[in-house]
Amino acid sequence: MKKKCAERIGFALLSSAAVLVILFLGIILWDIIGNGLGVISWPFLTQSPREGMTEGGIFPAILGTFLVSLITVVFAVPLGMGAAIYLNEYALAGRMTRLTRLAIRNLSGVPSIVYGLFGVVLFVQMMKFGTSVLSAGLTLALLTLPLTITASEEALKTVPKSYREGALALGATQWYAIRTNVLPYAVPGMLTGVILGLARAAGETAPILFTGAAFFLPHLPKSLFDQFMALPYHLYILATQHHDIAKVRPIAYGTALVLLGLILLLSTSAIYFRYRYRQRMRS
């Protein structure tokens, strides 16, 4: 009897833990959606801010986030894919490979503000890119690299060994075999990594704080070397540094909702692609 009783209590505790976690998520979404939905409108999404940011929309921030994420992906994805191809196709098991994997895992644990410090010194100062879309994008690319490497590796691993072996048996060189028999099947899976990388880069604030993000710019960025507005930085300033925090609180909620919605959209499409891709590979 005591055993049964203990089991019931124990399982109830576990269930309540799960309920609590869902509750946390529910409260977060409920607050953001509840307070932010009323602010979202077509003008909000397509206009620039006016009257000292107390009116108008957040379009420049949306565009800025999109631009910097694009730069991130342009750099992080090929490099990630290349590193994954090396690790999965060429590398021999040994100390170097283990060290590389260790480095990748460690890189994903480096604090985002440390990436920001690195970016300020390397891209803003040493390479003289200044505070710009390019500097911020490159900094975010470094941050996203471990993610794209891991996702690309996963995609490569799902391609059966027989594909490679078949091509090699027919006399193809290794690169030829990879290019024709592995990559076409792995690339859609790597797409998942691209989208996840985009989602991660879009939400980060610390790396772009000092490498290019600005709160107010009178015009949209005209080149890669311009500063830019970005959704996460916009939210941060609206919530803490604006001169009329109470008045812009609704806009802050709207910005949070747009950012959250963007990231959710990207994450769910990544999950969807991964699901479809895995189904395709099975058939």
Next chain:
Amino acid sequence: MNEIVLEEGVKKLGTRAGVQQIGSQRLKEKLIEKFFLLNGMLAILILGGIFALLFFKAYPAFQELGVIEFFGSPVWNPTSYSKAQYGILSLINSSLMVTLGALLIAIPLGVACAAFLSDIASLKMREILKPAIEILAGIPSVVVGFLGIVLVNPMISRVFGVSHGLTALNGSILLAIMSLPTIISLSEDALRAVPPSYKEASLALGASRWQTLVRVSVPSALSGIIAAIMLGMGRAIGETMTVLMATGNAPALTFNFLEAIQTMTATIAIELGEVPYNTTHYYALFVIGLVLFAMTFVVNLISDLILQKYQEGER
């Protein structure tokens, strides 16, 4: 089409040009492999580069002020009225405080949730819970920090009867929410990896499912769970925006969770923007960055080692 290519190739093989072509093809292959090798080494290069850069930028500060100035004092006041001080002990303490608080919340909650997922949850419950956790993991830190200001702040002052909620506790709650997904998913993986034979043996001996879980599954998966916790801890130490917005940013040395504190990450975030390049204050911020890097590196390394030993043990 392929037959034509094959024929051409066979024709070429017989000629000198054909042999040269094979030779140049081999060279091309070698180059491509070297290219990918370089790409593969990139991760090591970047990690080493970050460490080197932090070190070289922090070094002038050590040179000018000495190591004791940083690690021997809890007073961080580089823009002091009288004498600039660069003691980072209070900052380290604040970071560790919020992390500890976060772990106190996230470990029981996370491991319990992982156990629920691996042992009790029906397929339907899993289909709800797993995406929910992924969504939670995707919420950006600035949004969590925002909610810390507007939601958790008044809640803390009401529940604990303090005058305001921009405190270490606020940071701990938020960081717990942010590290939960990591702890849950990795712990769940560890629990699922427990060989079914262990569980079956336990049940066969008459233990209840709960006893099996607590006395067989969890201890067996313990290394994986600890590795998960360490990773969550690394995430909490390194988090910036959340603590920047919700903990009040007062650089005092305190052990009271209901007081405002200032973490290492927040200090860098606040001061990097206002400091002229290449001054002592600027270099001092890299000292903090170096300490942060070292802490997260060590935590990740320990987690890795535990996982490695665990995987080897399983064989």
Next chain:
Amino acid sequence: MKRENFIHVLARVSIFLGVLWFSASSLQAADMIQIKGSDSEVNLVQNLAEAFMKKNPGTDIAVTGGGSGTGIAALINRRTDIANSSREMSKEEEEAAKKAGVMPFRIVVATDGISIVVHPGNPVSKLDLEQLRRIFKGDISNWKDVGGPDLKISLYGRQSNSGTFVFFRAFVVKADYSPHMMAMNGNAQIVEGIQRDKAGIGYVAVGYVVSEKGEVKPGVKILRIAKDAQAEAFSPVKMENVMNGKYPISRPLNHYLNGKPSGKLLEFIKFEVSPEGQAIVRKQGFFPVQQQWVDFNKKEGVR
């Protein structure tokens, strides 16, 4: 195969668009005036700029905050035309400017009475400078030591790039702030904090808490400050108190430029100190330039 083609096309289109955008020349409005700096002044100068732009279409003025220190740094790095500063430039900053080839030129555009705000529920109504000093230094940490309830004092302050932070420390605290003082991001964040905190006390620019008509912003209470324990305590809400120096914590709000201004820049500054501009200053809750600073401006060539 179809998906591969699609990806290739997408990649090519993106690269093409990227190159196009990248090579676009960077044009800026010919008459663009960039103003950066003080959080205390940002809203005020933004309003002045908007009024000026209405009268002078074709001129673009962009005003951003970041703190007086950030503004001065931007001036020295030639990334702004005007630095808003709610404090004076330090000797180090002046030297750094001259070394960079920038000649700091100062104009005063308004007067501020730094207001000490507490929660409306706090029974304390006045403090003298010595008490204020000891509170922000951390020597006094409980409201009951100054006649209030038995509550630990929550200190709301700014970060070191803030002109208000530097000014308040130099003129009132005359020592280091208490390490328990919370570093808020701007005046508005201090106000927001005080509105929720029964035990809070903070220092803000008067324009953030008082309207033109002398109405105090709901949710905060402004303390009357006395020079010492025997003197009478005055409130910054009344303009005369600040203008004639009876309120002990007042300061000029400044612009710093690189050399004497000309063209549209000079016109804008003249507009700011003109009766029309000063009326806008009043409307934003601040006070007009004090006589001594009017004379200073005149000497600098701006009347």
